[in-house]
Amino acid sequence: MDQLTIVKASANDLATVQQIGRETFFETFAAFNTDADMDKYLTENFSEVKMALELDIPESQFFLAWLGDNVVGYMKLNTGHAQTELHDPASLEIERIYVKNEYHGKRIGQLLFEKALEITRSEQKTYIWLGVWEENVKAIQFYEKNGFKPFDKHIFKFGADEQTDIMMKKVLTED
Known part of the structure; x- marks a missing residue:
């Protein structure tokens, strides 16, 4: 297997971020949602304009996971006012x-998560948090295995469907 590299994305990576975002979102959620809702979400949330704006936010960072010449995953991190909720500077x-x-189970998600932890520590944050759909059992187990605990819930509107996300956080300790 080729060497995995994780690279911070820039505005020059717009098309790549768009492509991996659309592809992985579709793979993860298409079976649970209507075609109309999927099409609408992908069109609105992965448009060139919206993705360019997201890539330009100073408090957001995108990272691409490359296996050789193939992008196989990505991550988006937010601090400060770029956070979707909490907006806690800590x-x-x-x-x-x-x-x-096709790359699940190959530690790519784990390596992306470890990159997020590295950034959290380097920016001297005290905790890391996220929202995960309550039906995404594999993701919940992944985050629990990595020390996340549920602390709240919120509604994620997907078309006409209201879905519940579990909000989870991991408090960083000196380890």
């Missing part, structure tokens, strides 16, 4: 970690 949000289905 925290970092993992807004997205997605890996192509």
